[in-house]
Structure formats: C-alpha cells, structure tokens
Amino acid sequence: MPKTVSRHGPDYPSALQEALAWLGAPPADDPLRDLSPLRSHLAAIAPLAIKPLQYLKILELFQTRTGLTGSTVKPLLLDATLPVAKRLRTVAHGLMTVHEALAAGYLKVIRTAAPEKLRGLKRTPAHLCSLGLANLAQQFEVAQLISAPAPQDFWSQAQTFYRLIPTGLPPDTAPPPAVTEAELHMKGMLALAAAQPEGFSPREAAFLAEYLRNCAAALEILPAAAASAADGYWLDEVHGFPPTASSRRPPPGDATLHFSCAALSRLARLHLSHIEQGVRPETFGLPREASFPDYRSVLARAADRWASPPKRQSHRRHHGYRVEVCTHLGPLWQQLRNGRAATETEVELPASDWMILNESPSGYAIMHVAGELAGLVAGSAIGLRTAPDKPWNICIVRWARSENPEHIELGLELVAPLAEAVRIARRGDGAEQPPIPALLLPPLPALNRSEALLTARGYFAPGQFTLINESPGRLQVTDCAAGQLAMHTACIEIFEFERSLAPA
Known part of the structure; x- marks a missing residue:
C-alpha cells in the first residue's frame, strides 16, 4: 500500500497543499466526478520541485484514484460509435491525460531519485517502469476505444521506459518480477498495435487488450531484425512512429527495437483450437467471453495479423474527389427497394459528403467533409456513390480513425459495386x-x-x-x-x- 503523505507544512506550495487535501478526502460517490480534479491536481504539481521519494508517494495515491475512475469510464466507451459523443470523448481524453501525467511522473522519479533511497521504499527502477508502462498501456487502450491515434511521442516514451527497465540490476541474474511485469506491459502494447486495433470495434478492442494482459508474454522482442521479414516488426525511437511491419516497410538503420508476433499467433490459434474442442477458456486463464463466437472471431483475426501482416495487394491511386456516403442501411435499403433515383424517392436519405483520399480495386480511404452522420464503427456496412445517377457501392468499414470530432477517416473494403x-x-x-x-x-x-x-x-x-x-x-x-x-x-x-x- 502506498504510504500517506502529510499535507501540513509551511513550505508546501498551495498547489501541493490543495492536491494533498483532495487526496486525503474520501473519493466522490461517482468516480467520474474525480476525473477533473485528477487532471488539474496532477498538472499543477508536475512542475513543482518536490523531493523524488515524496513525489513518488503522491503519484501512488493518485494511481489508486485513477484506477477507480478508469474502471467507471472504460465500460462507458465499449459501445461508442463515430463520431463519439462530445461528453464521452471529453471523458475519454481526460482519462488519457491522467494516465499520461502519471507515466511522466514515474519517469521523472526514475531520473531524479537515488537508487539506494528507492530501495529503502522497496522500489526499483524496474518497478517504476512497470507502473509507467502500465499507464501508457491504459492510455493506448482508451485511445482505441474512441478510434483515436496514440498521442504524439507515445512510442518514444514507451521505448524510454523499456530501455530503463534493467537500470541498477546486477548482471547475469534472474530478472525480478518487476522486470517481467514491465516487459509484459510493453509487449501488450506492441501486440495490440500489430493487430491493427483501428479495425476492431471498441468492444472487440477491449477484449483483445484483456487477452493480451494474460498472453502477451509470447511476443518476442528481438536483438536484431527478424531473419524473415514476413512476421517481423520494428519500432524507431528517433521519429516516434508506431510499430511497422517489415514486410510493408524495411526497418531503417536507426530502428532500435525489433519484435515478432509469430509465437503469439501460434498461441492464439492453440487457444482457439482448445475452445472449439469444448475446453473452457478459464482453464487456461482467459475470460469466459473468449468462448463466444464474436470473440473467437476477434482472436482469429488478430492471430492472422500477428502471423502475416496484411500487405497491399494493388497500387493505391491518390485522388481528391468527393463522394456521397450513406451510413444508415435502413433508409438505403428502402431507397433501393423503391428502385428510383435519389431525387425522386420519397425516402429521405441521410447521406454525407466525403473526400476520396486514395482508392484501389479493393476499396477506398475516405475523409468526412460535411453532413450529419452517426453510428460508424469498424465492421459496419455503408453505401458510397460517386454521383446521384450512379449505383450505390456497398462497402465494409475496415478501419476508422478520428483525431477529433471534426476529423474522421475510414478505410473501406468494396464488397459489391451495386445491390x-x-x-x-x-x-x-x-x-x-x-x-x-x-x-x-x-x-x-x-x-x-x-x-x-x-x-x-x-x-x-x-x-x-x-x-x-x-x-x-x-x-x-x-x-x-x-x-x-x-x-x-x-x-x-x-x-x-x-x-x-x-x-x-
């Protein structure tokens, strides 16, 4: 349990006194009400010259409150669709900011605390790296639930923690549990990114993150690039790019981390085989939901991507023309049933304007320009047409990204030129x-x-x-x-x- 910190002292800045007073008060009945003060107090004390060990104790108190709030926020995001409701997006970004601040705080302690004093608290750099990476993992997961990209410098910070894990450890000794825990958090993030989470619905992404909390140890972090580019990935610290498949882009000379998901893919397929044979998933540490058809499908898709990252099958042509998109299949079905042009139908078709970013014979990448839309999620079906007198193409949303409520991009797979x-x-x-x-x-x-x-x-x-x-x-x-x-x-x-x- 984290130790308590006295909030009394004439030399304490007012911001610190207010933060300690808030931490000393009982949590709010509704954990969502704690989110705003969590953000403001963490931001207020971050620049203060607080002694490292004292700062660590304060961070651990904030960590407890954050866990309570996160357990309330994340279930609210499981059925989020694009565009995410304003209040829900605000709450999600608030939680992401708190996790980011906690991770930055642990990194500050690692860099400023004397190792012998950390040992006095039964803490090590590996333990603090584990806490930092755990917060980054939570931040990354919440981002996936609202189809948002990882924050800028996210992967650079994750690599910084990863490099610091062995700090102060005697050479040629068995790694303590904190090292294993820290590496597991890093592997979980890498595996989730390699599975291309923008192609999963929020509920599917949450299940996959839960699976990786138990099984990510199977991911292999390599000392050098994989012998075969077919299943290798790389991460560079200089530019902060997300994990990239070697089969899609060869690793540059400054790539500092290489990994393979091949063993993780084999493990996932073994779990699927056991489940299909009637073995309860709880017997090998998986949640009961892993036996449901939808989640078996999630695991199968992830296993395929871990084993063989998708490759571009055809050249993409970059364009900039507008198209009309209908995200509501009910009205679209009704219009197609009438068999009339859009200008003649009695059905009011809720359509919006989008820009084609690029296209290939198999689909499109598009960006929202104008018009009302709702209910978008990876896996949904939409209609797309290039002009009012053209037929509706039927497409499946293969991935969705939204940096903010006004910016939405979709990757579409063309499943039929008409219907x-x-x-x-x-x-x-x-x-x-x-x-x-x-x-x-x-x-x-x-x-x-x-x-x-x-x-x-x-x-x-x-x-x-x-x-x-x-x-x-x-x-x-x-x-x-x-x-x-x-x-x-x-x-x-x-x-x-x-x-x-x-x-x-």
Missing part, C-alpha cells in the same frame, strides 16, 4: 418468421464469390429460406439454401446461397 433490396424469411419451430431486410449482392468471380446476401449480425443460419424480391408492379419469391458464410463482422454477415430450380 438490390430484398427480404428473406425462414421457418422456425414450425412457424413462419417475419421476413427480414437484406441486400442482394451480385456474384464476384474475381473473388470467387457467388451470389450473396448481406444481413445484420446474427441472422445467418444454415438451411432453407425464402428470398422475396419486391419492386413496383413485381414480386418474385424463390426458395433458396444458405451456403457458406463469406464474411462476418461485429455488425453484419455476408453469406452465399443457391436458388432452387423448382418454383416456390
């Missing part, structure tokens, strides 16, 4: 179930995909169903059989099917 609005009906428990809306996607021979249907998450099931295709003056009903699931995300499913030759 038809249809409904599908199934029989369940002997009774006909109400038809559900779906988008009929044409065959794509280039992707070896036959005719397919896009539905909301959770509707796919093997077996027979009825396809209902309606338009003004026309009704077509066809018996069909569901085929393989071609794609599923946190929001949608795409599955192939075969039509029956017999009349429905």
Whole structure:
C-alpha cells in the first residue's frame, strides 16, 4: 500500500497543499466526478520541485484514484460509435491525460531519485517502469476505444521506459518480477498495435487488450531484425512512429527495437483450437467471453495479423474527389427497394459528403467533409456513390480513425459495386418468421464469390429460406439454401446461397 503523505507544512506550495487535501478526502460517490480534479491536481504539481521519494508517494495515491475512475469510464466507451459523443470523448481524453501525467511522473522519479533511497521504499527502477508502462498501456487502450491515434511521442516514451527497465540490476541474474511485469506491459502494447486495433470495434478492442494482459508474454522482442521479414516488426525511437511491419516497410538503420508476433499467433490459434474442442477458456486463464463466437472471431483475426501482416495487394491511386456516403442501411435499403433515383424517392436519405483520399480495386480511404452522420464503427456496412445517377457501392468499414470530432477517416473494403433490396424469411419451430431486410449482392468471380446476401449480425443460419424480391408492379419469391458464410463482422454477415430450380 502506498504510504500517506502529510499535507501540513509551511513550505508546501498551495498547489501541493490543495492536491494533498483532495487526496486525503474520501473519493466522490461517482468516480467520474474525480476525473477533473485528477487532471488539474496532477498538472499543477508536475512542475513543482518536490523531493523524488515524496513525489513518488503522491503519484501512488493518485494511481489508486485513477484506477477507480478508469474502471467507471472504460465500460462507458465499449459501445461508442463515430463520431463519439462530445461528453464521452471529453471523458475519454481526460482519462488519457491522467494516465499520461502519471507515466511522466514515474519517469521523472526514475531520473531524479537515488537508487539506494528507492530501495529503502522497496522500489526499483524496474518497478517504476512497470507502473509507467502500465499507464501508457491504459492510455493506448482508451485511445482505441474512441478510434483515436496514440498521442504524439507515445512510442518514444514507451521505448524510454523499456530501455530503463534493467537500470541498477546486477548482471547475469534472474530478472525480478518487476522486470517481467514491465516487459509484459510493453509487449501488450506492441501486440495490440500489430493487430491493427483501428479495425476492431471498441468492444472487440477491449477484449483483445484483456487477452493480451494474460498472453502477451509470447511476443518476442528481438536483438536484431527478424531473419524473415514476413512476421517481423520494428519500432524507431528517433521519429516516434508506431510499430511497422517489415514486410510493408524495411526497418531503417536507426530502428532500435525489433519484435515478432509469430509465437503469439501460434498461441492464439492453440487457444482457439482448445475452445472449439469444448475446453473452457478459464482453464487456461482467459475470460469466459473468449468462448463466444464474436470473440473467437476477434482472436482469429488478430492471430492472422500477428502471423502475416496484411500487405497491399494493388497500387493505391491518390485522388481528391468527393463522394456521397450513406451510413444508415435502413433508409438505403428502402431507397433501393423503391428502385428510383435519389431525387425522386420519397425516402429521405441521410447521406454525407466525403473526400476520396486514395482508392484501389479493393476499396477506398475516405475523409468526412460535411453532413450529419452517426453510428460508424469498424465492421459496419455503408453505401458510397460517386454521383446521384450512379449505383450505390456497398462497402465494409475496415478501419476508422478520428483525431477529433471534426476529423474522421475510414478505410473501406468494396464488397459489391451495386445491390438490390430484398427480404428473406425462414421457418422456425414450425412457424413462419417475419421476413427480414437484406441486400442482394451480385456474384464476384474475381473473388470467387457467388451470389450473396448481406444481413445484420446474427441472422445467418444454415438451411432453407425464402428470398422475396419486391419492386413496383413485381414480386418474385424463390426458395433458396444458405451456403457458406463469406464474411462476418461485429455488425453484419455476408453469406452465399443457391436458388432452387423448382418454383416456390
């Protein structure tokens, strides 16, 4: 337990006295009310000339309060969508600022405290590095929950802590637990970054971060670049760039840290194999949720990325023209069902203007320019068209980034150049179930995909169903059989099917 610090003393600056008085008072009933004073008091005492050991004791008191507040804030972010609500984004950035301040405080203590005095408190530089890296890991995780990039100099600071872990340790001795803990925090951040968390929904990213708190030790930090660039990553301290796959960009000469996620990928696949065989995930230290289909999908996607970082399959063409995007599939489905141009339809289509940053045959990178939007998350389906008289392309959001509420970028995978609005009906428990809306996607021979249907998450099931295709003056009903699931995300499913030759 951190020791208490007396808040009395004629030489204490008022800012320090106020901070100590606040720390000495009971926590607020609502931990969210502690967030603002946490930020202000940490910022106020940071520049003060406080003795290192005293500063450390104060930081540890702030750390306890931060843990209580973080446990309240993070669940609020699990269902966040873009653009993130103003209050929610403010709260998230506040928590990130607190973790950043705590990490900077521990780094200050490491650099100014005498090692022998730290040992008197049963503390070591490795222990403080572990605390600092733990705060950076929390800061990074919260950033992923709101689709924000890591703060500037984040990775440089993480590497600084990593280099300081062995400070003062006798050579050729077994590392103490604090060293292992500090390295685990660093490995967890590296693995989360390598999994490309901007491609996961907030809830998926939170699950992956939890998985790595238990399993990141399998990531290998290497003394030099990996023999094979296929599974190697590098991190440079000079420019502060995030982890980069060697297969996408060769490491520069000043790359100071190399790592491989190959062993971590094998471990994740082993866990998936055990779960599919019916082994409870708790038996090997994973949360119960790891057995759920959605989370197995998260782990499988992460394992694929750790084993083989995605490579660009085609050249990207940089452009700057505008497109129209509809992020609400309900109104888009209704317009497609009417089969009319946007200027003629009675359906008010909530669309927004975006700029194409670059494009390839497989998709687009776009930036929001104007117009209302809501509900965006990695894995959702959207419509995109280049002009009012052009068909709607159907795309899946593969990644989402938002540095601030006014700036949103999306990476889109093109899954169909056009679509038809249809409904599908199934029989369940002997009774006909109400038809559900779906988008009929044409065959794509280039992707070896036959005719397919896009539905909301959770509707796919093997077996027979009825396809209902309606338009003004026309009704077509066809018996069909569901085929393989071609794609599923946190929001949608795409599955192939075969039509029956017999009349429905």
